[in-house]
Amino acid sequence: xxxxxxxxSNKVTEKGKxxxxxxxxxxxxxxxxxxxxxxxxGLEFLIxxxxxxxxxxxxxxxxxxxxxxxxxxxxxxTIQRTQQEDSAVxxxxxxxxxxxxxxxxxxxxxxxxx
Amino acid sequence: AQSVxxxxxxxxxxxxxxxxxxxxxxxxxxxxLFWYVQYPNQGLxxxxxxxxxxxxxxxxxxxxxxxxxSETSFHLTKPSAHMxxxxxxxxxxxxxxxxxxxxxxFGQGTRLTxxx
Numbered sequence: 126x127x128x129x130x131x132x133x134s135n136k137v138t139e140k141g142k143x144x145x146x147x148x149x150x151x152x153x154x155x156x157x158x159x160x161x162x163x164x165x166x167g168l169e170f171l172i173x174x175x176x177x178x179x180x181x182x183x184x185x186x187x188x189x190x191x192x193x194x195x196x197x198x199x200x201x202x203t204i205q206r207t208q209q210e211d212s213a214v215x216x217x218x219x220x221x222x223x224x225x226x227x228x229x230x231x232x233x234x235x236x237x238x239x
Numbered sequence: 240a241q242s243v244x245x246x247x248x249x250x251x252x253x254x255x256x257x258x259x260x261x262x263x264x265x266x267x268x269x270x271x272l273f274w275y276v277q278y279p280n281q282g283l284x285x286x287x288x289x290x291x292x293x294x295x296x297x298x299x300x301x302x303x304x305x306x307x308x309s310e311t312s313f314h315l316t317k318p319s320a321h322m323x324x325x326x327x328x329x330x331x332x333x334x335x336x337x338x339x340x341x342x343x344x345f346g347q348g349t350r351l352t353x354x355x
Contacts, residue, residue, distance in 0.1 A: 129282070158343075168283075168329065168345035181342065216282055225271040225290040225333065228343060230282035 127151075129231035131217050137237045138207055146202040146234045150219030157200050158220075158228060159192060163213040171215075174200065207238045241266045241332045245346035253354045258302075258317040260349050262330030265311065271333035272313045273343065274304055278326045286328075289313060300324070325353045 130149040138144050150157050159171040170184040174194045185191070189207075194200040204211055214235050218228035246261040264270055271290050275283040287298025294306040300323075304315045313330060330346040 160345075167347035168331075170342055170344070173342055218283075225288070227273060227285045227288055228283075230275075230284070232280070232282045 129217055129219050129229050131215075131231035131234050133234060134232065135235045135237075137239060140209060140238055141206055143203065143205045144207055144236065146204075146215050146217075146236070148200045148202070148217030148219075148231060150198065150200070150217070151221075151229055152198075154219035154221050154229070155197070156220045156226075157194055158218045159200070159202050160216045160218065161186075161213045162216055162233070168216070171202070204236075207236075209238045212236055212238045241270065241344045243330050243332050243344055243346035245328075245330050245349050247349055248347060249350045249352065251352040251354060252320050254322055255319050258315070258320045258324065258351065260315040260328050260330075260351065262304075262313045262315065262346060263311055264313060264330070264332045266332055272304075272306060273331040273333075274298065274302070274313075274315050275329045275331060275345075276300075276326045277329065277348075283329060286315070320351075320353050322353050322355065325351055327351070 132147045155176045157174045161169045172192045173181040189205045192202045214233040216230055216233045218230045220226045220228050242265045244263045273288045274286040276286050277283045286302050287296045289296050289306045297303045302317045304313050306313050327348045327350050329348050331343045
């Protein structure tokens, strides 16, 4: 597609369940990012993938969070044993290069943990 | 490490009035600076960016921002506000992770309201 695609757009899950969020970056973009946007908390960096390099996982808030990127394209963010504080909008972004290149964002997945 | 401070979580202006959204940054290296806009239920869209060329940067929708190194600021302005400008605005600075990758650090955002 023309832009970054995220699915689902909305997800409601029960506390303790696992969830998977998907991101399809713009074709050819080598860099892929996940951010979390909580109400009143701004944008929080979670994880970054660049080509075949090891991902930068420094932003993942706990070991319940993990992400993978298969074939240098699609990425999946997995949250295990969800907690209510995980409720947020999860944004994916991609870019073509690294230095000074802006990110292209998807519309996000709104996760609600009940 | 890089950081960004946006002064004012909410700004309200009248239609036709000047828009000024403040952003101050901290960076140990020459920064790349960005302003993004987020409309309801959408992702972030790039308004403009500074990448060490001209200090006055013009973006989409009539917005512009001026990089002032001495003040470590990158304030966003628009001479005349339109109702369609109502949105959340984020300032961001690029950083470098331990693996040398670009990582954008965002401010907390400023919600702009336009009064008719």
